Amino acid sequence: MMMRNKIMLLACTLMVVVSGCATKKYKNVPYLSAAAATAPKLNVFAKRGHPTRMPVLIFVHGGNWNTGNKNQYGFFGRHFAQRGVLCIIPDYTLSPDVNYDVMATQVAQSILWAKAHAAEYGGDPNQIYITGHSAGGHLAALAVVNPKYGIKPGVVSGIILNDAAGLDMQSYLEQQPPTEAADYLTTWTNEPEQWHNASPIYFLDKDSPRFMIYVGSKTYPSIAEGNDRFLKALHAFQPKVAPVVLQKKHIPMILQYFWPWSRRYGEVIAFIKQ
Template sequence: MLFLRLLWQIPTSLVLVFIVLLCLNEYAIARPGRRIKDISYVTTNAPGVDAQRHLLDVYTPRKSVGTAKRPVVMFIHGGSWNSGNKDIYSIIGRRLSKQGVVAVIINYQLAPAVLVPTMADDCAQAVKWTTRHIADYGGDPDRIFVMGHSAGGGLAALLATNDQLFTNLGMSKNPVKGAILDDPAGLDMFDYLTKMEYSNDQQYLIPYGKEPAIWRAVSPIYYVSDHTPPMLMYSGERTYPSITDSSRRFDKLLQEHKIKHDYKVLPHKKHIPMVTQLFWQHNIIYRELLVLVGAGK
């Protein structure tokens, strides 16, 4: 109680200064990574190209490791399929690059302009670009992993499980070697939208449309197979019930197919803190991610 009283007496300006200094300190710590901004991952003059949404940033470690190529992690932002921007998550790119990973942070088209199937196609296009060009930035095209939070976690899971996304792009195989799912949303939107159990569920008919066949087609849970790549899964103990339920069922299905994976429920965490924790370098997700992708090897 005494601490709270003292905190209340601190002028707002000093609190803001402290927050700014903390942010600058964290930025300085993560600064060793190099950011290459606003690279188009589709042909810029192709029909339907969005000049802002079909962009990605690459973050590379400043320290060289000779001719060795580094593992690659592509991060997909969340935002209920209707908001979000790669620039908000630059700290994740810097954190990863500081720890020896080439990071790719992407934009993709959003609702209401497009539906989720188009978003998934955008993400697959970004992976395809990465396989073709990441070696130019020191990344290993044979070690591409996908990562995402919330809606981005669901899209990352879809990339890892649905090979057809890459077949549609003329690729002979799915290049994704593993996935890191941070409080993923949309693992089973067919079940979610069929039940409509929660208030405001109608809002998700804007990004998903009204066709149950589409809900199922973009739900990763229906694509898990014996050749699904390794995964790390995390959900918050206090996250949304729908995420808790679908994550548990996804975990069970991975177990049934004997997929190498790990699923952790992080104590006391709500949905948003599940991504803001990535602000800190020594977060458990980074520690386990580095092992999965083989950073330093």
């Protein structure tokens, strides 16, 4: 067992070195109009060799809307860049400093930044996709489908949800009103109208981008229920979408991307190339 662990560690180290050599990381790129030094920034991962017209994938990290940062997910950016996908990972301001609306606004701004600047890094501004895990899935979907955030139809070509939370926050918060726990009162407010506006499920329509949906079979009940309701609403416009159900808990749904041989990479790229 000890020898096996050493081999795995060596393989992981080699994997990181090879991946790092094949890709280039642009750190802490400003994407918001705010000039403050403390404003969130983003990282860009590109394949070396100056390829052009790479599809663009924006990844929004999770963390219950009050934790997490872009630098935890370098493995995600490197592995996609190695496969010829320009990967952009933005930070966004967390609760309790702001509520969900500010977060979604910032995610929308990262999309607009990608539209304007992806070509500078070899990306194709006409092939922008967005994905997110947990709270990041919620923010990715909300920023695109709720028209208040200014992402016009066609700007985003597809959305990949990875065990997304909060897809129907209105239904969830009606049953469990927000409190100070986990900063939910700040994140969602105590106004039911805000809960509705925070729920991507209520803004799906014929112009919504294509969806690909991953759900863990061992995830939290609230996430499973929210995804089920979301999928039923989505079927009015995209009846062929079927969830990809994996035998995993919530956190392993993102940790699986640490391994470069994960099937998820090929599946997501296949979705992009459809």
